[in-house]
Amino acid sequence: AQRVTQPEKLLSVFKGAPVELKCNYSYSGSPELFWYVQYSRQRLQLLLRHISRESIKGFTADLNKGETSFHLKKPFAQEEDSAMYYCALVPSTLGRLYFGRGTQLTVWP
Amino acid sequence: KAGVTQTPRYLIKTRGQQVTLSCSPISGHRSVSWYQQTPGQGLQFLFEYFSETQRNKGNFPGRFSGRQFSNSRSEMNVSTLELGDSALYLCASSLYSGSGNTIYFGEGSWLTVV
Secondary structure, eight states: OOEEEOOOSEEEEETTSOEEEOOEEEOSSOOEEEEEEEOTTSOOEEEEETTTTOOBTTBEEOOBTTTTBOOEEESSOOGGGOEEEEEEEEOTTOOOOEEOOOEEEEEEO | OOOOEEEOSEEEEOTTOOEEEEEEOOTTOOEEEEEEEETTTEEEEEEEEETTEEEEEOSOOTTEEEEEOTTSOEEEEEOSOOGGGOEEEEEEEEEEETTEEEEEEOOOEEEEEO
16 A cells, blocks of 8 residues: 655754754555645645656655655755645656645744 | 636535535546645545546545546535535546646635534
8 A cells, every 4th residue: 555654843953054854654665756745834845756856945855765765855945945845746647646745844944 | 718617615514414515626637636625634635536537536435426527527525514524625627648647626615524
């Protein structure tokens, strides 16, 4: 069965510090992994897809199939990064997302 | 290019009533899925439609139903509303191509049941 685990419900860092939001998954096949961000009372926004290997707003994420992880990283956190971050998985060609419980990131000035 | 459009954005209903929410996906996207978001339960999958067929269904009671039309627009219906149905209902539109899935969300419909 598919499962996405985000072990940290809350994460706080100071501005300029590195940040890493953890995501582990379980799936027997080759999933697609995503990170979504939700700012206060706004829509879920697609941040990263592992397939595209982009860097958005300074965030990167590498899929580690051996450790079944897809951690989100940013070398220097900004106050505007404060938001809820969701890791999600799509099995195969289906459009359905399996979400983790989310990590609330707070960046202090 | 227009994004995912959900209507209505906000609504208040009374227990026992029913509600219909609408979602217009991004042009060209044939898959539409629905999620319920609450502070306690996070994001929970309701159902997914592709070309008017329900492909997946989450663990929600039969009071929750949906459908998709030939133009890919989708509606979800909740009958006999309960207080616990108060939530943000999110619609996602997706397109699968050679480079995988691209999935975008609408702003959601905030439902309050009183």
